[in-house]
Amino acid sequence: xxxxxxxxxxxxxxxxxxxxxxxxxxxxxxxxxxxxxxxxxxxxxxxxxxxxxxxxxxxxxxxxxxxxxxxxxxxxxxxxxxxxxxxxxxxxxxxxxxxxxxxxxxxx
Amino acid sequence: xxxxxxxxxxxxxxxxxxxxxxxxxxxxxxxxxxxxxxxxxxxxxxxxxxxxxxxxxxxxxxxxxxxxxxxxxxxxxxxxxxxxxxxxxxxxxxxxxxxxxxxxxxxxxxxxxxxxxxxxxxxxxxxxxxxxxxxxxxxxxxxxxxxxxxxxxxxxxxxxxxxxxxx
Numbered sequence: 001x002x003x004x005x006x007x008x009x010x011x012x013x014x015x016x017x018x019x020x021x022x023x024x025x026x027x028x029x030x031x032x033x034x035x036x037x038x039x040x041x042x043x044x045x046x047x048x049x050x051x052x053x054x055x056x057x058x059x060x061x062x063x064x065x066x067x068x069x070x071x072x073x074x075x076x077x078x079x080x081x082x083x084x085x086x087x088x089x090x091x092x093x094x095x096x097x098x099x100x101x102x103x104x105x106x107x108x
Numbered sequence: 109x110x111x112x113x114x115x116x117x118x119x120x121x122x123x124x125x126x127x128x129x130x131x132x133x134x135x136x137x138x139x140x141x142x143x144x145x146x147x148x149x150x151x152x153x154x155x156x157x158x159x160x161x162x163x164x165x166x167x168x169x170x171x172x173x174x175x176x177x178x179x180x181x182x183x184x185x186x187x188x189x190x191x192x193x194x195x196x197x198x199x200x201x202x203x204x205x206x207x208x209x210x211x212x213x214x215x216x217x218x219x220x221x222x223x224x225x226x227x228x229x230x231x232x233x234x235x236x237x238x239x240x241x242x243x244x245x246x247x248x249x250x251x252x253x254x255x256x257x258x259x260x261x262x263x264x265x266x267x268x269x270x271x272x273x274x275x
Contacts, residue, residue, distance in 0.1 A: 011244075
């Protein structure tokens, strides 16, 4: 079974949101990230793997260490998508404005 | 269309809620009717170029609004809204769902819980909507169903309609 990985799944989990907030400031090694959480190093690593699969974070090698960094452009996809939902409502409400206007005129 | 009317759209990604607040330049009586009667809902609920067609509407606790949104290509999306609590001219809440012509719920989509609160100021009515979703993926699927494509076209139609109305 193919598991669907997308940005919405990435932000659905509180630990992953915390990781995103952490590495938004600066790229960090898995060890440095794990220090901020009570959960096991293994659990944090699993979250990092999901975030990587969602393409929200990427790894970069620096010397002997691997650093995780946030893909800021990917985060913007969420906002773009919510903007579309907002526009649907804008359209809907403009239609309602017109309808209310029409009814008011008929009543006069 | 009045550009002075308040329109707020905020999303709480952690709580997975969407908050929509909108003012209308009409009294509460009329706005409430527009939200709760089939004849009026059919004239505004589906974003253009979609058309809204109500099959049945039973506005009471436990009742449902069963309707279809029809694309210009005659593609039909059946929906239902199950009313939970109703406080006449104040608020109503309920669960939406995609379904078929007979009202059988499509379980591919998780349902969204809506709470709509109406309040009146001397010359305006404000509607406060809170939508709670299980996952944002649900919303993503809904958008993918075709509203996105229809939207640009819809705005153009609205502009044309406004021009005609102004004459």
